[in-house]
Amino acid sequence: MSDLNPSNAAAPEGEPTHDEGVSYLEAGHTIKSWLLTGDHKRIAILYLISTTLFFVVGSILAGLIRLELTSPAGVLLENDTYNKVFSAHGIVMIFFFLIPAIPAVLGNFLIPLMIGARDLAFPRLNLASWYVFMAAGVLAVFGLCTGGVDTGWTFYTPYSSLYSNTQVTIVIMAAFLAGFSSIMTAVNFIATVHKMRAPGMTWFRLPLFVWAAYATSVMIVLGTPVIAITLALVVLERVFRLGVFSPELGGDPVLFQHLFWFYSHPAVYIMILPSFGVISELFAAFTRKRVFGYHFIAFSSIAIAGLGFLVWGHHMFVTSQSMYQGVVFSLISFLVAVPSAIKVFNWTATMYKGHVRMQTPFLYALGFIGLFTVGGLTGLFLASMGTDVHLTATYFVVAHFHYVMVGGTIMGFLGGIHFWWPKMFGRMYPEFWGKLSAISVFVGFNVTFMPQFIVGFMGMPRRYHYYYFAPEFQIYNILSTAGATVLAFGFALPAFYLTWSLKKGPKATANPWGAHGLEWQTASPPITANFVSTPIVTDEVYDYSHMDEYEQQKSTLEMDKPGTPGVETKDGEVIAEEPK
Amino acid sequence: MAAVTHDHDHHVEGLHHQFEDMEQQSETYLVGMWSFLVSEVMFFGAMFLAYSLYRWKYQADFHAVHENLSVMWGGINTTVLLISSFTMVMGVHFAQLRKGKLVQMMLGATIACAFGFLFIKFTFEWPAKAVEHLVPGPTFGTIKEALHGANPRPAELFFSLYFAMTGFHALHIIVGILMLAYLANMWRKEHPLVTKDYVPTELIGLYWHFVDLVWIFLFPLFYLIPR
Numbered sequence: 001m002s003d004l005n006p007s008n009a010a011a012p013e014g015e016p017t018h019d020e021g022v023s024y025l026e027a028g029h030t031i032k033s034w035l036l037t038g039d040h041k042r043i044a045i046l047y048l049i050s051t052t053l054f055f056v057v058g059s060i061l062a063g064l065i066r067l068e069l070t071s072p073a074g075v076l077l078e079n080d081t082y083n084k085v086f087s088a089h090g091i092v093m094i095f096f097f098l099i100p101a102i103p104a105v106l107g108n109f110l111i112p113l114m115i116g117a118r119d120l121a122f123p124r125l126n127l128a129s130w131y132v133f134m135a136a137g138v139l140a141v142f143g144l145c146t147g148g149v150d151t152g153w154t155f156y157t158p159y160s161s162l163y164s165n166t167q168v169t170i171v172i173m174a175a176f177l178a179g180f181s182s183i184m185t186a187v188n189f190i191a192t193v194h195k196m197r198a199p200g201m202t203w204f205r206l207p208l209f210v211w212a213a214y215a216t217s218v219m220i221v222l223g224t225p226v227i228a229i230t231l232a233l234v235v236l237e238r239v240f241r242l243g244v245f246s247p248e249l250g251g252d253p254v255l256f257q258h259l260f261w262f263y264s265h266p267a268v269y270i271m272i273l274p275s276f277g278v279i280s281e282l283f284a285a286f287t288r289k290r291v292f293g294y295h296f297i298a299f300s301s302i303a304i305a306g307l308g309f310l311v312w313g314h315h316m317f318v319t320s321q322s323m324y325q326g327v328v329f330s331l332i333s334f335l336v337a338v339p340s341a342i343k344v345f346n347w348t349a350t351m352y353k354g355h356v357r358m359q360t361p362f363l364y365a366l367g368f369i370g371l372f373t374v375g376g377l378t379g380l381f382l383a384s385m386g387t388d389v390h391l392t393a394t395y396f397v398v399a400h401f402h403y404v405m406v407g408g409t410i411m412g413f414l415g416g417i418h419f420w421w422p423k424m425f426g427r428m429y430p431e432f433w434g435k436l437s438a439i440s441v442f443v444g445f446n447v448t449f450m451p452q453f454i455v456g457f458m459g460m461p462r463r464y465h466y467y468y469f470a471p472e473f474q475i476y477n478i479l480s481t482a483g484a485t486v487l488a489f490g491f492a493l494p495a496f497y498l499t500w501s502l503k504k505g506p507k508a509t510a511n512p513w514g515a516h517g518l519e520w521q522t523a524s525p526p527i528t529a530n531f532v533s534t535p536i537v538t539d540e541v542y543d544y545s546h547m548d549e550y551e552q553q554k555s556t557l558e559m560d561k562p563g564t565p566g567v568e569t570k571d572g573e574v575i576a577e578e579p580k
Numbered sequence: 581m582a583a584v585t586h587d588h589d590h591h592v593e594g595l596h597h598q599f600e601d602m603e604q605q606s607e608t609y610l611v612g613m614w615s616f617l618v619s620e621v622m623f624f625g626a627m628f629l630a631y632s633l634y635r636w637k638y639q640a641d642f643h644a645v646h647e648n649l650s651v652m653w654g655g656i657n658t659t660v661l662l663i664s665s666f667t668m669v670m671g672v673h674f675a676q677l678r679k680g681k682l683v684q685m686m687l688g689a690t691i692a693c694a695f696g697f698l699f700i701k702f703t704f705e706w707p708a709k710a711v712e713h714l715v716p717g718p719t720f721g722t723i724k725e726a727l728h729g730a731n732p733r734p735a736e737l738f739f740s741l742y743f744a745m746t747g748f749h750a751l752h753i754i755v756g757i758l759m760l761a762y763l764a765n766m767w768r769k770e771h772p773l774v775t776k777d778y779v780p781t782e783l784i785g786l787y788w789h790f791v792d793l794v795w796i797f798l799f800p801l802f803y804l805i806p807r
Binding site: 190222 | 600608618624626630634733736
């Protein structure tokens with residue numbers, strides 16, 4: 001990558017233009033310069049702030065649920081309130097945190113940097129997507145504060161369309177708008193990956209994060225419009241009695257479920273695929289090796305995107321869906337395990353003979369492997385019709401999808417945030433607190449959701465706010481609530497130390513991890529135009545073997561003491577930051 | 581993009597800062613538009629799926645009640661939209677030749693056709709259904725002759741789908757009018773984005789043809805159900 005122009009501390013070469021070398025954070029200090037920006041990096045920061053706020057809202061609601069369930073008779077909430085709380089928790093977390101978190105924050109920030117572009121293909125569309133997202137979020141919070149919804153995040157008809165006397169219309173419109181925001185982002189990513197790659201950046205030199213974001217974008221473009229029109233039809237049925245789904249009006253409620261899950265099952269992959277991409281990057285950087293089976297991981301993302309659209313029926317084994325249909329859906333659901341397993345095996349194989357560094361991002365990545373594997377394997381229980389009939393609508397399902405969606409996505413998100421934090425803000429986070437947070441999240445998560453598998457298997461139904469009929473469930477629920485407390489501690493930590501590091505953290509070099517990739521070739525934080533001049537890619541992706549010995553040593557040492565401006569070699573010699 | 585005013589010394593008119601050259605810009609625009617249209621296909625696709633399901637389930641009722649729709653007005657509207665597609669194609673053609681005045685005329689003709697389509701739909705077609713009590717709701721089907729012998733519930737489903745699908749289509753026409761008007765105004769002001777490159781005009785054209793194509797499916801599905 002010697003053709004590239006690192007523009008960190010050293011004075012940039014080449015013909016100077018007037019804002020060369022000014023980091024994107026310094027390019028303007030007014031509120032207006034942030035709210036009217038076209039810079040993908042700034043929009044990513046806007047998304048980071050807003051999705052974090054929604055995460056806090058969703059977490060508080062989760063806390064209420066856990067508190068309520070510590071006693072068999074319920075503690076705090078009435079029936080109706082409890083229904084509204086778990087619906088709000090699901091809606092806020094899924095539509096306003098899990099789906100946008102990685103694509104809109106890390107994807108926005110990294111895709112142009114990783115492919116060597118100056119910006120995304122459509123900067124104004126990108127900004128518009130954030131405004132639409134915020135409008136959706138404000139609408140949802142308004143709806144949830146002025147009555148809430150009691151339908152669950154699934155909005156099943158006919159309850160949602162004809163019976164529920166809550167703010168269904170407003171909240172559905174919010175979900176509809178949030179979908180538009182995702183489609184805008186996805187169209188932007190697809191056009192960018194196809195047409196904005198730097199010279200020499202071929203498809204098989206793309207970092208795996210870009211492959212994953214691309215596969216996600218394809219799923220968003222194909223799936224989101226279906227949920228949009230389905231939810232719009234629910235609103236039409238509710239407001240104008242335009243019956244499509246309600247049996248009273250001649251419609252078929254199971255059609256709603258088909259259309260809903262046609263999007264909402266792929267939505268799980270929309271949440272998890274970008275996380276796969278982050279994990280691939282982390283494994284390459286922290287084992288200092290090319291990811292084992294690069295092509296297999298890239299194509300397994302595409303395979304998951306394809307198969308993900310053919311499994312929605314496994315949410316409907318206990319509906320009027322025919323048994324033969326169920327058998328086919330069950331079979332295809334099992335098939336999804338194949339590309340998922342390819343990924344997990346390839347990641348673990350990457351560690352073999354690698355220089356493994358147990359730093360915070362990699363701890364998150366390892367935690368991801370653990371949680372995702374448990375989540376994926378318990379998914380097979382639910383994909384088998386025989387066991388699913390027993391486990392449908394129990395806490396087993398709740399635990400399963402939290403392991404996959406939440407364990408998978410949040411571990412990837414936090415791992416990625418820590419890994420790219422020095423790139424985003426030019427500061428290192430404190431390593432000790434980072435490790436503490438990664439371990440607390442992993443332990444807290446397992447203590448929260450492992451008991452739910454057991455209590456679900458014993459028959460505790462989901463969405464109930466009491467279980468006085470089976471007080472023996474209490475011990476599991478108390479364990480779960482205790483775990484949630486540890487989890488909350490693990491999530492709260494980064495909020496504090498990352499904010500602290502913005503001002504007080506040690507300054508990061510352009511490539512504090514010694515990682516390989518275009519985003520590490522430019523300054524931390526990057527300049528507004530990303531690169532001083534368009535990079536020309538001449539080597540393969542994750543090509544750690546060709547780094548010269550000096551680079552190897554330097555980056556290995558830098559990983560031991562991240563962010564140290566000048567690091568010592570084993571011989572005690574101090575290396576200047578940018579040797580010539 | 582207001583914040584990004586820097587960049588190349590060799591600034592090309594009509595070229596946005598994130599692109600290297602006009603060719604890359606045009607190709608990127610086209611990929612973006614086609615991706616958006618794929619998502620539009622899925623948007624309407626879900627409704628076509630619902631339609632297929634219910635038509636298969638209630639074949640006789642759908643046939644009976646469809647006779648209430650006026651093939652004449654539907655046919656005229658189909659023709660109007662086909663003409664609008666032709667004028668749109670001519671608009672793109674003249675955009676390639678950079679004949680601004682003719683582009684504006686053709687875009688104007690397309691907008692006129694679009695208004696004609698909406699006028700027919702909202703004055704001759706939809707209000708007539710209200711008079712015949714064929715708008716889904718408590719009074720649906722209270723005028724027995726209007727149902728042409730169909731059972732009321734399947735007939736109500738037919739009209740639910742009719743209003744939902746043609747309604748969303750009409751919404752797309754309205755958005756199309758706004759986009760066409762914006763584009764025509766850019767041509768009038770000789771904005772370099774459209775005069776230096778025909779692709780932005782073609783993008784609106786692609787969208788317009790998609791909207792037209794949806795109607796080409798809607799017309800036979802609602803107006804021309806065979807026995």
